[in-house]
């Protein structure tokens with residue numbers, strides 16, 4: 001696998017299957033994200049205690065985090081806030097570290113277009129471009145980031 | 152009913168092979184959406200499911216469309232018709248297997264379907280032949296807008312469109328492209344494509360999506376990351392990077408076969424042609440395999456008297472539910488094998 005440091009350096013790392021699992025990278029040959037493996041890896045990571053997780057429950061639909069863990073399905077939209085602590089690391093793992101929506105907004109809702117949200121999006125695009133060896137594209141994105149940062 | 156009409160034709164969308172169709176069978180985009188104010192389906196009561204289906208049906212019927220639609224209540228559709236809709240990629244296996252009130256709105260040109268009460272309240276999908284992702288995104292985005300004018304979606308300023316499974320959250324978008332990669336399979340290079348796809352956080356699956364084996368050298372490539380990137384970025388990466396690379400790779404492998412192993416290539420293609428033209432009984436699996444080789448032979452000009460369109464149609468109508476619909480009755484496995492061989496012989500001899 002390839003890592004990108006915050007300075008934009010590329011670092012190759014070779015992982016055995018066991019380490020890969022620890023890193024939360026599933027050895028599933030088809031490349032599909034395996035939710036239960038992710039959860040196991042996450043809970044094993046000890047960021048939130050098992051006790052804290054066991055106590056999480058949505059006040060609206062009454063789903064517990066443990067029930068979610070078993071089914072992989074949330075009970076209602078409020079769960080994203082009710083389980084936030086436990087859910088965010090999971091979401092980040094499934095989405096290459098992302099935890100902020102930058103796509104379409106409902107037309108009735110004002111889309112927050114702040115420099116900050118542009119930067120989040122561009123930095124991620126930069127990492128991807130480097131990953132895909134699109135260096136010209138990466139240079140263009142880097143220029144845009146610098147322009148926003150200096151503004 | 153729309154299912155009777157579907158069984159008789161290969162569908163308008165299949166009639167004209169799209170851009171790059173020698174390798175790209177079809178492109179599809181799906182959006183997952185949920186209605187605000189309701190629980191997700193795993194916690195929804197029977198009454199809530201019914202209420203959701205009724206509301207969504209009214210909006211789909213009345214407003215969100217400019218073409219013609221038909222709404223099917225899946226409980227009212229018999230097994231064979233449901234199976235045919237799966238073979239047609241208009242609904243998912245999961246929608247068939249789900250319990251309770253659920254349905255699908257299908258545009259009569261088959262380009263669009265909207266599943267109601269699958270894993271999420273709404274799964275909108277647009278499908279076209281060949282590589283046409285920009286067109287599809289444009290179309291599905293406007294369908295989504297029109298539904299959104301009347302239905303408030305569950306949306307979170309940080310996490311975007313909220314979905315029952317957090318792996319779909321954010322854009323809720325799944326871009327999938329179905330590719331025909333016989334040469335990469337024959338040369339054993341396909342594993343490298345899989346590894347590269349995995350590095351880019353893409354999923355590679357078989358013909359019917361999640362958990363299915365690739366048959367007939369058909370592979371479906373789709374994105375897994377739905378958060379932290381815009382819909383356009385995801386679509387663009389497929390259109391300009393992922394798919395062109397795989398197409399180049401497959402073409403290279405095909406040219407390599409032509410140059411370095413022409414005898415083995417022709418032997419394989421013509422044997423497959425011979426079997427399909429002469430078999431009296433044939434399984435679905437064997438059909439897929441030989442159709443795949445034949446399709447490659449047609450593209451490489453080794454066989455000149457068959458059109459891609461005929462082969463695309465055969466991929467579709469030789470599937471079990473299609474065969475039985477065309478026959479107008481249920482068939483045993485043995486009867487299907489014989490009916491399948493009959494259809495193939497007839498189509499290949501231009502009848």
Ligand SMILES: [Zn+2]
Nearest residue numbers: 058061076079
């Ligand atoms: Zn809840």
